[in-house]
Amino acid sequence: MKLRKFDDMHLHLRQGEMLKQVLPYTVSQCARALIMPNTSPAVLTDQDLKNYRSEILQAAGSAEAGFEPLMTFKITPACDSSSIDNLKRAGAIAGKLYPDGVTTNSEGGVRDFRALFPVYEAMQDLGLVLCLHGELPGAFSLDREEKFLDVLQEIAARFTRLKIVLEHVTTAAAVSCVSALPSNVAATITLHHLYITLDDLLGDRLNPHNFCKPVAKRPEDREALIRAATSGSAKFFFGSDSAPHSIEAKECACGAAGVYSAPVLAPLLKQLFDDVGASDKLADFVSRFGAEFYGLPVNQDFIELREEEWLVPEELDGIKPFMAGSRLRWRLA
């Protein structure tokens, strides 16, 4: 079957060798992807952004024509209207706010969300999207997202023309909150949070490959995410948060957070939407609502999925993909 290519509105591509290893999986399934800036070092300036985009396009090589990286920068207390203006001129379409210490490379992130009001103001004026990692630092792990919703509501109430995305929502509470806010507030939903709960991390033996931030929550939260993703509401669109780490970094007591879902995006999303009887809602979720929210035209590229059993490899270039070892019903043609 023919399917419009995805827009992956939340993606970690890393740098160097790992970028080259993981990028082909995204390029083969996605027309565009919103590239997270929490590289090491992070994307902070217009020059960082230009360099990173060049590195991505170079890694994409001949496939470049079919793939557009949508660039972002990391919001820090050092941002001002002039640096943000430069980032926008360099091609940024969004800024990403990481609360302090809540995920990979978020050390030294934000604790005082109000101190950044001038930054949100500048972004609003420039038409840049504010992407939020919505977890409150210092709160108990399972409560971090829900406790962040007050911050979201305060920013949304104060900056009514600012487009805000609550990234990778994991709770029924976040779904309700975003649903109730005006249309300038949306949320991304990952592939893995549609599939797993906390039990897939720790219900049996500990499975570090299902460890991610925010951590997967309860079965009823997962059900709320599935309902949101298949609801036809334009407030919920796809962002994989695919976040590759070497098997070494995941398994050997390093405990890195992130699920590498890029290689299995289309087969697994197709399967899920079929399973819940929402096949007709898939295209809007993965390739229309996100584009519309970001003010982009719908992409004009297509992929072909074949209904054929496919065994997800245990390892791809030293990285374990999501659902490694599982048999899927669809595969890329």
Next chain:
Amino acid sequence: MKLRKFDDMHLHLRQGEMLKQVLPYTVSQCARALIMPNTSPAVLTDQDLKNYRSEILQAAGSAEAGFEPLMTFKITPACDSSSIDNLKRAGAIAGKLYPDGVTTNSEGGVRDFRALFPVYEAMQDLGLVLCLHGELPGAFSLDREEKFLDVLQEIAARFTRLKIVLEHVTTAAAVSCVSALPSNVAATITLHHLYITLDDLLGDRLNPHNFCKPVAKRPEDREALIRAATSGSAKFFFGSDSAPHSIEAKECACGAAGVYSAPVLAPLLKQLFDDVGASDKLADFVSRFGAEFYGLPVNQDFIELREEEWLVPEELDGIKPFMAGSRLRWRLA
């Protein structure tokens, strides 16, 4: 300071080489320990029990005189009054019930708790204690203990002369439930559940050394456990559930559940009870209430703790102890 030796009323000693490595830490701090039967193969018959006790006493070597292993057997649907009678004659003081698949070596465990009514009856008649791993199979991980409380209440209501221990309680709900039941029902509390919450497993990077079953819960659950342990109620006594696994088994994607607390029992419990202003409650919790519940005389051995900073080693014979790398205020003299 002088402290009566502990009775560790819930301990995994393993077998073979690992038994020899871990036993000295228990022997140096505990007069007795209730030895869990989920070895591989499990302790099922009177002969298994005799063999395992011999192996333990042999491993204890010259320290043997100062240490008494309190033996248990694993309850299975195959138990009958005759096999239980033989186990009692061989020295068993308790039987341990593992629900199916909820922890290490619990595969093939119990799903139908009512089918074992004749077993509970026989144990009641023989004065054997019923030790319960209180998690309901199939429930969501964080709910397993709370959902098991119905099973506990049903057994307690039906077998009013049966002594029952709800092992390693982790939730405020379990504390309330046990508190409200008659005096034939008690609970053990581990060292690690007095110290950690789910955040210590997954709040920052994933820390497999804090992965245990039942998993540590919320801060308010931990507070309820501390209140119970320091309350002076004879219904709550110490059982470490120290459960050694090689670093390999913990870290390298094997994901084994269990915290190895045996080497740090006395220093950490002393520190905790001091910190919460309950120093006077420690001795009853670790060396009186358990003995009384099991109908044993209070042990007559003592240890000496010195107030001296002690750095917990990162590794002991290839096993990482609880709180490895932490500085403690007390050490064994």
